Amino acid sequence: MNNEKKITTKKSPKDEQIKDMLVDEKTMPANNKESQASLMISLAMDRAYFFHTHDGEPYACYIVEERLETAQIKDKSFQSWLNYIYYKETGKPISPSSLQNASRIFQAEAEYKGTEEQVYIRYANHGGNIYIDLANKRWEQIEITKGQGWKIIAASESPVKFRRVKGMAPLSIPSKKASFTPLKTFFHFEEEDYILTIAWLIGSMNPKGPFPVMALSGEQGTAKSTTSRILKDIIDPSTTPLISLPRNERDLAIAADGTWSLLFDNISKLSGNMSDALCRISTGGGFRTRALYSNNDEIFFNSTRPIIINGISDFIIRQDLADRSIIINLPFIPENRRMPERKLWSIWENVKPLVLGALCNTLSTTLLNIDNQNNNSSYSRMADFECFVEAAESVLPWKKSSFRKAYRENKSKIIDITFDSDDVAGAVLKMIEQTHSHEFTGSPTELLKTLDTHIDDKTQKLKEWPKKPNILSNRLKRCAPFLRAKGILLERGKSGQRYIKIYKTDDIVQSIHKSRSKK
Structure with a gap:
């Protein structure tokens, strides 16, 4: 006789409900799977619309608690929303295969x-206005208009669509009590560097770019990381x-595709390839690379x-990167x-909303004046950045032309x-100054031999010193x-003539002769 007691537990109604919900897909009738997918499609079509970008990426724009959100169809956020609306409608979860089938239809x-519509990250330009994604739960945006200031709007009121990416944090709501003054409390800069920092911030909020690289250097204890974070x-x-800093250009391109701004901390050296990529x-x-696990498909990145x-x-x-940079040497903080x-x-x-408010006011002025800029002045490689900042100089906390003066002095440094x-540049300068005629004309091979006579043995043995013409x-x-x-000017031979001519301009030559005559 079996004396073992059979243990039984009383099942609650909730347990029965969970059992009914957890239906094994393998045993589910085919028509049930089809009906799940059909119902999912019907529910989503009533609450969302679908579009694609220029690159063919499929997106959905859908309603969540009376707000409008945008995401790629494959994104976790949209897939979660599909699960949610199905469960809310039926009280049961949708099977993974039915969700997948419905997603293919979407x-x-x-x-x-x-x-075909464009989707942006954080900043966008449309109709002459600037739109900024606050990245908050309400999916609100800042709309900045020409000379009319700015206001907070809902995504449903905006003509642009933003995508959210992992790691984004909300912007502060700008304050109407706008002021740049708090920056002086946090940044222990000289006046010229203070001007350049505000100019960089203004330029970084231009959806079209281009953007100068902000390079902060200084000894330990100069708050480089803190300043960068602010x-x-x-x-x-x-x-x-x-x-x-990413290890290669591919990783850099991926990082740029997933955020508006990039901050690389504690750099000690930049390779030539990484400098070019920056x-x-x-x-x-643009940057193109082969897709992972694929022999033919390519991925394209084009982010500024x-x-x-x-x-x-x-x-x-x-030189290429330096010509695109603003370099600020931070002072030691006692x-x-x-x-x-x-x-x-x-x-x-507490003070950040004041600064953001001042920047939004400035951008409104820029939009008003940018088309009326005097383009007769000389500009650097970053001409668009200069024009963008100068268009707002009438409302900035410095005298007119102070930005241009500070920017030119920074580039000189x-x-x-x-x-x-x-x-190489140093050797060329030394060669020209020590040559009586202050010029050189010859083939690349002859130039290399001549430059070798103007450098020491240590420099010649360096890996960076060119060994071939x-x-x-x-x-x-x-x-x-x-x-x-x-x-110092360089000329190259044309029509197959392989020669290089290097010479000093007349005014430089005259100044050298004057300095020698004084001696």
Whole structure:
């Protein structure tokens, strides 16, 4: 006789309901799967519409608690919303296969019947206005109009659509009590650097770009990381603001595609390839790569983004990147002027809306004046950035033309920094100054031999020193703009004539002769 007692438990109505909901897909009748997908399609079509971007990416715009949200059909947020509306309607979860079948229909609807629309990250330009995604739960935006100021609007009122990406944090609501003054409390800058910092912030809120790279350098204890975080927090808050520099261009392109601004912390050295990649992100340039696990499919990236980088040493030494940069050397902060980070960020949260309000007011003025700018002045490579800032100078806290003066002086300092770190440029300058005629004409091979006589053995043995004429020619092309700034011009032979002519302009030559005669 079996004396074992059979243990039984009383099932609650809730247990029975859960059992009914957890139906095994494998045993589900085919017509039930089909009806689930059909009902899902019907529910979503009543609450969403579908479209595609220029690149063919399928998107959905859907209603969530009376607000309008936008996401790719494959995104977790949209898939979660589909699960939610189905459960709300039926009291049961939809099977994964039915959800997948319905999603395929939504994708086809977006690709073949949907309109082509553009989707933005954080900043957009439309109809002459600027729109900024606050990235808050209400999906609100800032609308900035020409000379009419700004206002907060719902996504349903906006002509543009924004996508949300992982790591985005909400912007503060701008304050009508606008002021740039709090920045002076947090940034211990010289007046010129203060002007350039505000100018960079204004330029970084221009949806069209281009964007100068903000490079902060200084010894330990100069608040490089904190200053960088504050700058990013104003224009593009993030849950992880400080990141390391990516290892390669592909990772950099992916990072740029998923955020509005990039902040790379504690840089010690930039390779030539990475410098070139940062140039493309700063002023615009595409990147294409093969898709993972695919032999034929390619992925295209084309993002222009504001960039902040910081480090102790002079890490920008390539002329192309230097010509696109604003370099600020941060002063040391004495102990009696420091405060705990907790207190600093608490104060910053209170004053940040004032700064954002001032920036929004400035952008409104820029939009009003940008088309009436006097374009007869000389501009640098970052001409669009200069015009954008100068269009608002009438409402900025400095005298007219102060920005241009500060920007030109900064670029002059940058030339000196990069010139000192470029052995080829330094050797060319030394050669021209020590040559009686102050010029050289010859083949690349002859030039390389001549330059070798103007450098020491240590420099010749450096890996960076060109060992072949063609490499020397490429290096000369890179440093030509900065040599020109020093009054040294380069000419190359045409129609197959392989010669290089290097000479000083007449005014520079005359100044050299005067200095020699005085001696």
